[in-house]
Amino acid sequence: MALMNIIQAVNNALHLEMESDGRVIVMGEDVGKFGGVFRATAGLQEKFGEDRCIDTPLAESGIIGTAIGMALYGLRPVAEIQFADFVYPAFDQIVNEAAKYRYRSGGMFSCPLTIRMPYGGGIKGGHYHSQSPEAYFVHTAGLKVVIPSDPYEAKGLLISSIRDEDPVVFMEPKRIYRSVKSDVPEGEYTIPLGKSRLVKEGRDVTIITYGAMVHIAVEAAMKSEEEGIDIEVIDLRTLKPLDLETIMESVKKTRRAVVVHEAPRTCGFGAEISALIHENAMLFLEAPVARVTGYDTPFPYALEHKYLPDAERILTAVSDVMNF
């Protein structure tokens, strides 16, 4: 066991997988000699060489496009997009190619590719270093979308993602890259994809969330205990495939749900969760599902902390569903 932050956990996962599976290749801008702008890939090139930890030219569509080729060959590329905000040049390759390759080839070919990207706000990143584009990828059949919330989660989920036979978009909450630490086993372990985690049990309201927002939700849950409201917090871990069973079990018990995410409100993943809960548990609900989200604006620089959901906004939503 070791106390690690998310960066260390990610780095550890990559070291272990590259060691045990010669097919694993890490590639992206600045990942090799420099070890990554967040140091997530530190030491990999030194240990495994330039052919396995590769500094690429500055072209997201090239990183992902060539990674697709490598995956088709039979390697296990772990491609890094430096910030989720820069994924868009690669969007065509991810959505039109990687996601559809198995399906359109009748299962003859597949793309076991992992795409890592730091996402989310809170680091004074403004429009282009703070985005949460997960909804675009969840909307695309053929992709998996995984978002860890702490170091223990990150390592286990990343190892599972790398071993997965399908293209996985792995979004790392950069706001808590260093600030959140957990006890992490030093050897290899996996956390299954498609299974969410009950962070805190509760009776009155279910908060469904992921990534950095898990900690804000827990903070809100602690505060609400003083009001005598008992909040249950679910960390989704995998947005796709979604663990609907756990959500439904919880909501049928508490009868109230609040979804929390940083991404903008309209067509954010919360909209999908809300629709699913209403479709599957309508008669159990005491109130409509509430969503606490980023606003429908580009991510602001100066007013960042007004944009991001905080415990206060979550508690307002909790109060709304309690008093509906």
Add this chain to the structure above:
Amino acid sequence: MIYSLFVAFKMVEIISSDGTLKTGIAPDISSEQLLKIYEHMVLVRLVDERMILLQRQGRIGFYIGSRGEEATHVASAAALEPEDFIVPCYRELGAALIRGFPLYRFVCQLFGNRDDLTKGRQMPCHYAFRDGNIYSISSPIATQIPHAVGLSWAAKIRGEKRCAIVYFGEGATSEGDFHVGMNFAGVFKTPTIFLCRNNQYAISVPYKRQTASETIAEKAAAYGFEGVRVDGNDAIAVYKAVREAREKACNGGGPTLIEAYTFRVGAHSTSDDPRAYRSDEEVEEWIKKDPIATLKKLLINMDYWSEEKDKLLTERLNAEILETVSRAESVPQPDYETMFEDLYAGG
């Protein structure tokens, strides 16, 4: 003082239009190989004619022919080894056929029936054939170029003597993925053969509107590797260029851009009418340089072939095509449930 960085690109031509070899160049290719190339070029031509008819009759929904360009994909694929990766664009049926893609499976893909290896999921001519190392075809232009770079890069990393050939038209060279693929290939010296079928038209948009470059071949210079321009209607020139590029690639020499200068005699697809944007005269000029007619003349001049044999070949192939169509046409559609399969591993 440097006035020009670019040498004017001399186009490589080996067969003359009268069916003789240009003086001093002996073809380094066996008669078996030449006849195999010829037969497959004729096959593509006959398949195209039949399938375009089928589309006009409403029996298939769509078709992409490659009339006039048969040498570009047949002769190039013939120059490769079976383990080399073929990454098509969508106008290279001959490459697939000469690689062993069963005609029956191709026709089933056109019908989208349950014997289609790709389960009726895509439009006609968007096939894949794993056993022949033929990678899956999609509609977005140029996206396959970085894939070919990645495939060949992986082979290089693994120490295998294998190359990838990626096909695309001159229109694709305007897309970002062309630039990106070429750039990665140059930087990492991947064993990739970039084969551009410069057929002069991207649907209705002519070459001069696609690029201000005099040739496609010269674009390789910007990426730090060699560009070669060949007469795309000259099967031997195409074969030779690819053979040399393969040799170079598989021995650490890195990528090559081959521009096969040709002409799209037919329409872009069955959804196109080229009379709306180009003259019959322009097309007629290129029909005179037909790659099949030229190669036939050469083969007869070299005593490898005859009019009699040609007649028999055409008869045999047409019968095979008709029989295949008849068989494929009666096969039903895939079941509804198959729409939800193959999204992820394990169904």
